[in-house]
Amino acid sequence: MTTFVNPVLGGDRPDPAVIRVGDEYWLTYSSFESAPGLLLYRSPDLVNWIYAGSALAEPLGSTFAVDIAEVGGRFFIYIPFIPAPWSKLTEPSIFVVHAASMEGPWSEPIDLGIRGAIDPGHVVGEDGRRYLFVNGIRRTALTDDGLATVGELEQVYDGWRYPDDWITEAYALEGPKLFRRGEWFYLVSAVGGTAGPPTGHMVIVARSRSVHGPWENSPHNPVARTVDAAEKWWSRGHATMLPAVDGSWWMVSHGYENGYRTLGRQILLEPIAWTDDGWPVAGTDDIGGELEAPSAASHQPPSVGFHDGFDALRLGERWTFHAPSPGEAARLTLDDGLVMAGKGAGPGATSPLALVVGDHAYEVEVDVEIDRAEGGLLLFFNDRLFCGMGIDGERMRSYSGGHVTHWREPAPAAGRLQLRIRNDRHIVTGWYRVPGGEWMRHAIRYETSGYHANTMGDLVSLRPALYAAGEGSVRFRDFRYRPLI
Known part of the structure; x- marks a missing residue:
């Protein structure tokens, strides 16, 4: 049995977005004011990641949490840019880049005209149309090519409310990621704030038989949360759930390492189990030690100079x-x-x-x-x-x-x-x-x-x-x- 330990990609790589392409996986994350931006990594097994390029040579602002989508053999990255001292933007704005493959080359950013929103999450509905969810949780339709919006943002989901005595940074409903499994659409999002107290950030899930709702909150929420500051990983959130090649399910998220907030939010991997009535739940109680890796995964190499x-x-x-x-x-x-x-x-x-x-x-x-x-x-x-x-x-x-x-x-x-x-x-x-x-x-x-x-x-x-x-x-x-x- 091959095991791994978190993080699977160390250092400051917040808000990971992950997509499976055939038998491999691709990942990017928030690059904020760094350039080049949207660094791309590929993996054969979700455990070992190799740098594979950049999707954004010149950011238009501070680059927040993105989503990756594939439709009809074409790839899209939906990007929220936040005004920075050097940028021409005056408010948060969502753009998109696209390419024929994850290797690129990627297009120049295209303005979707969405203002005052961050954290886009893409999904194709049961009606075959494309939609983009954003923080809040709000939603707008996209054109068939995914390069423009149809209509305005509308409120579609109000989140799951945790007990008031939990110690968090802020409610902050954000980071929607959507996928379809069987007859259900699942909406994975984050609440609790991304920094602040170590017990703040968490992963929650809702589902609906239609992309138009209504959305039902999981009775098992939150799927992931730091319960005690003695745990190794703090402020866990901004998760993507996806199936591995072997059929097992995994969640990729970020978190601060206990005692090493200086390293930023690092990328975490953990197994997901499914209840008999179709809800995703944590597959382990502790992600701070050795975990069984996806089948056929290679051993993690040590850090090298x-x-x-x-x-x-x-x-x-x-x-x-x-x-x-x-x-x-x-x-x-x-x-x-x-x-x-x-x-x-x-x-x-x-x-x-x-x-x-x-x-x-x-x-x-x-x-x-x-x-x-x-x-x-x-x-x-x-x-x-x-x-x-x-x-x-x-x-x-x-x-x-x-x-x-x-x-x-x-x-x-x-x-x-x-x-x-x-x-x-x-x-x-x-x-x-x-x-x-x-x-x-x-x-x-x-x-x-x-x-x-x-x-x-x-x-x-x-x-x-x-x-x-x-x-x-x-x-x-x-x-x-x-x-x-």
């Missing part, structure tokens, strides 16, 4: 910009390393290149050479919260809590240094050296367990990042990532 010599530009596969302006990739060139043009006056304004990680402990290292700029290595949450170090040719700048610190580290006034950061279960230590010299430990250590969404009200994660600020440029060479036991 890598070396990026910047011989190629691995945007999406490895690196994404945080909060980029349109055309941000033009800042990058490959020339004896990765050359990044400067932007902004300091790390918070630079749209750094960030790396999603899922390890509790790791080291990152890079060679930094500046040219009329400031550049360095950070652990970056958002423009208001980061730590790390950079050089400007005159001094080393040390950052903590999103600010340059008063500490004047006695590093050499050099235009080129190698920098290393170790994040060992929230204890962050830095080192530096001139190329070929001895490593010198930075005098100050940081504790970063509070660098997470509930501190900053921003649903992202703490990531290693490279930044370049100022008028010139920074050349990065020999980036290394090493997980630590």
